[in-house]
Amino acid sequence: MTNATRIDARFAELKKQNRPALVTFISAGDPDLATSEKILSGLPSAGADIIELGMPFSDPMADGPAIQASSLRALKNGQTMTKTLAMVRRFRETDSATPIVLMGYYNPIYVYGNAKFIADAKAAGVDGLIVVDVPPEADDELCLPAVEAGLNFIRLATPTTDDKRLPAVLSNTSGFVYYVSITGITGAAAPVVDDVHDQVKRIKGQTPLPVVVGFGVRSGPQAKAISRGADGVVVGSAIVSTIEKSLGTKEEATPATVSGVLALVNELGAALRSA
Amino acid sequence: MATTTQKSGEAKLNSYMGGPDEKGFFGLFGGRFVAETLMPLILDLERAYDAAKADPTFQAEIDHLNLHYAGRPSPLYHADRMTKELGGAKIYFKRDELNHTGSHKINNCLGQILLAMRMGKTRIIAETGAGQHGVAVATVCAKYGLPCEIYMGAVDVERQAPNVARMKLLGAKLNPVSSGAGTLKDAMNEALRDWVTNVRDTYYLIGTAAGPHPYPAMVRDFQSIIGKETREQMMALEGRLPDTLVACIGGGSNAIGLFHPFLDDAGVSIYGVEAGGHGLDVENGHAASMTGGTPGVLHGNRTYLLQDADGQILEGHSISAGLDYPGVGPEHAWLKNNGRVNYVAITDKEALEALQFCTRMEGIIPALEPSHALAHVMKLAPTLPKDNLLVMNLCGRGDKDLFTVAKALGMKI
Numbered sequence: 001m002t003n004a005t006r007i008d009a010r011f012a013e014l015k016k017q018n019r020p021a022l023v024t025f026i027s028a029g030d031p032d033l034a035t036s037e038k039i040l041s042g043l044p045s046a047g048a049d050i051i052e053l054g055m056p057f058s059d060p061m062a063d064g065p066a067i068q069a070s071s072l073r074a075l076k077n078g079q080t081m082t083k084t085l086a087m088v089r090r091f092r093e094t095d096s097a098t099p100i101v102l103m104g105y106y107n108p109i110y111v112y113g114n115a116k117f118i119a120d121a122k123a124a125g126v127d128g129l130i131v132v133d134v135p136p137e138a139d140d141e142l143c144l145p146a147v148e149a150g151l152n153f154i155r156l157a158t159p160t161t162d163d164k165r166l167p168a169v170l171s172n173t174s175g176f177v178y179y180v181s182i183t184g185i186t187g188a189a190a191p192v193v194d195d196v197h198d199q200v201k202r203i204k205g206q207t208p209l210p211v212v213v214g215f216g217v218r219s220g221p222q223a224k225a226i227s228r229g230a231d232g233v234v235v236g237s238a239i240v241s242t243i244e245k246s247l248g249t250k251e252e253a254t255p256a257t258v259s260g261v262l263a264l265v266n267e268l269g270a271a272l273r274s275a
Numbered sequence: 276m277a278t279t280t281q282k283s284g285e286a287k288l289n290s291y292m293g294g295p296d297e298k299g300f301f302g303l304f305g306g307r308f309v310a311e312t313l314m315p316l317i318l319d320l321e322r323a324y325d326a327a328k329a330d331p332t333f334q335a336e337i338d339h340l341n342l343h344y345a346g347r348p349s350p351l352y353h354a355d356r357m358t359k360e361l362g363g364a365k366i367y368f369k370r371d372e373l374n375h376t377g378s379h380k381i382n383n384c385l386g387q388i389l390l391a392m393r394m395g396k397t398r399i400i401a402e403t404g405a406g407q408h409g410v411a412v413a414t415v416c417a418k419y420g421l422p423c424e425i426y427m428g429a430v431d432v433e434r435q436a437p438n439v440a441r442m443k444l445l446g447a448k449l450n451p452v453s454s455g456a457g458t459l460k461d462a463m464n465e466a467l468r469d470w471v472t473n474v475r476d477t478y479y480l481i482g483t484a485a486g487p488h489p490y491p492a493m494v495r496d497f498q499s500i501i502g503k504e505t506r507e508q509m510m511a512l513e514g515r516l517p518d519t520l521v522a523c524i525g526g527g528s529n530a531i532g533l534f535h536p537f538l539d540d541a542g543v544s545i546y547g548v549e550a551g552g553h554g555l556d557v558e559n560g561h562a563a564s565m566t567g568g569t570p571g572v573l574h575g576n577r578t579y580l581l582q583d584a585d586g587q588i589l590e591g592h593s594i595s596a597g598l599d600y601p602g603v604g605p606e607h608a609w610l611k612n613n614g615r616v617n618y619v620a621i622t623d624k625e626a627l628e629a630l631q632f633c634t635r636m637e638g639i640i641p642a643l644e645p646s647h648a649l650a651h652v653m654k655l656a657p658t659l660p661k662d663n664l665l666v667m668n669l670c671g672r673g674d675k676d677l678f679t680v681a682k683a684l685g686m687k688i
Contacts, residue, residue, distance in 0.1 A: 160315045161311060180312065
């Protein structure tokens with residue numbers, strides 16, 4: 001990593017402000033492309049510091065019911081990788097500072113073509129990638145070419161990543177480290193705050209990169225508690241559940257969809273900014 | 276790296292039996308594409324399996340169980356009426372449907388349950404499609420007193436009622452899965468979600484030769500007893516090796532078990548039979564991932580998949596619950612690319628006809644899965660000379676399919 005990315009710049013800025021990052025996750029195209037674009041463009045002013053944009057996949061093995069449903073809603077309404085990249089391109093027309101991390105599973109990328117995907121993502125204004133099912137053992141396939149192209153490749157560290165394995169996980173990671181606070185799927189049990197603090201400390205002992213914590217973070221106070229000692233928190237399932245609850249009887253967006261999500265993000269952002 | 280190994284896979288190989296490489300690849304295919312939470316466990320599993328393989332007491336235990344519990348060796352039976360009727364190759368059935376629990380699935384479960392106990396795991400989970408693997412898992416868990424949970428697609432729960440009852444009777448907790456199309460792939464997703472949640476005490480007993488390394492190689496090794504016995508039995512019966520092997524393929528565990536010991540015998544022609552469902556030309560109407568799919572990454576391995584142009588997995592269709600999986604074991608994907616094995620597809624209709632033909636000709640009711648292999652034998656045998664020794668793996672019995680078959684044939688039971 002030589003050139004600083006938007007992610008690096010954002011964490012440097014937050015460090016100056018002495019506050020943790022609020023990282024928000026939505027699935028691209030959920031519940032439909034137009035609504036999803038409205039949510040995306042509203043996230044930064046609602047308080048999101050970094051945006052994780054999910055690339056929908058039919059078989060999200062590491063995700064719980066909320067994100068599974070969100071992914072399937074997007075696919076049902078015709079979301080594709082091409083449309084997801086176009087969303088980022090349009091977002092960049094009006095926002096050149098908020099980092100966007102594409103998150104998802106390997107197969108849609110592999111089928112799109114790794115080299116073409118990296119080039120198109122970079123050109124669209126994507127800053128980083130999180131690909132759940134590509135471990136460090138397969139770095140030469142996707143991680144290294146992505147880093148070469150100037151994208152951050154963000155790796156997940158988990159409670160099962162012991163000290164022996166942690167260096168492998170950290171080796172080609174850049175941007176930040178995503179600490180998965182529980183052994184489990186997204187949106188499941190709430191993490192135990194003290195355990196998370198110990199683990200974040202352990203990881204920070206081995207890397208200068210920012211460490212953000214995700215999986216099971218649902219509310220402002222909880223986000224605040226989790227964020228102590230870490231550089232940020234990720235909220236995903238709680239946001240997509242808010243989308244789900246706002247939908248009409250035919251799973252269509254309602255006026256409450258965009259406003260509901262942005263209100264939640266506002267609340268989370270305010271909690272993290274509070275002393 | 277993937278590209279170079281793929282090329283070497285396509286070149287003339289000295290051996291087809293050496294795979295996978297140290298990273299778990301068969302050429303382009305295989306590997307370990309799993310979430311980080313599972314990686315340490317999968318590396319542990321590989322170490323534990325390597326240690327077990329090197330320990331003669333492990334193999335001795337399996338041999339003992341095969342003989343006294345599973346009822347191996349299974350017979351190699353000359354299907355003489357079918358041979359005469361078809362008028363070509365001399366047809367043998369490898370009778371793996373006579374194993375305890377009614378299919379080849381027990382071969383793998385006995386090996387893996389011993390390994391799970393060696394690793395100190397106290398809870399077993401598994402996915403099942405037709406229920407044959409679920410029954411075999413529930414059986415070994417009952418035998419060793421381990422709690423077990425089986426994930427099964429809600430659609431499969433319905434069409435495989437007898438196996439559902441067997442699993443419950445054996446004490447397994449059955450978790451019907453209604454996400455997706457409610458079939459095998461969705462059951463596998465849910466099993467992976469359980470595993471990632473309960474990773475410390477739980478062993479995931481995968482039923483087919485697919486998933487992240489070391490599963491494809493390990494399941495193949497446990498199933499290779501089928502091919503090893505076939506070699507010995509054919510030598511004893513005919514004094515030479517068979518000329519032709521035929522087996523059905525969903526994930527491909529029974530097939531790789533029969534094929535693997537013969538891969539380096541150039542004179543043996545090998546056919547893998549996929550589920551052609553309503554026909555390969557019907558979009559999303561079949562489950563033939565190799566003859567009608569493209570390479571991708573799912574459930575921990577790169578292999579041929581049924582998927583759309585955007586990399587979204589299709590559900591596939593087959594009358595047989597054991598074959599309608601949208602992927603296939605990575606070793607098969609590699610054997611397709613290097614041309615060692617011929618992969619073909621058989622439709623629902625052809626499989627149903629073969630089931631009836633076999634039942635009336637030989638007094639054996641095969642499961643719908645091997646009925647696909649039988650249907651290909653019906654096409655192939657008449658084109659071969661009478662001295663061609665053909666072995667078809669009769670990997671499961673048809674009791675579980677009686678309701679499905681009766682319904683398809685308009686019978687009232």
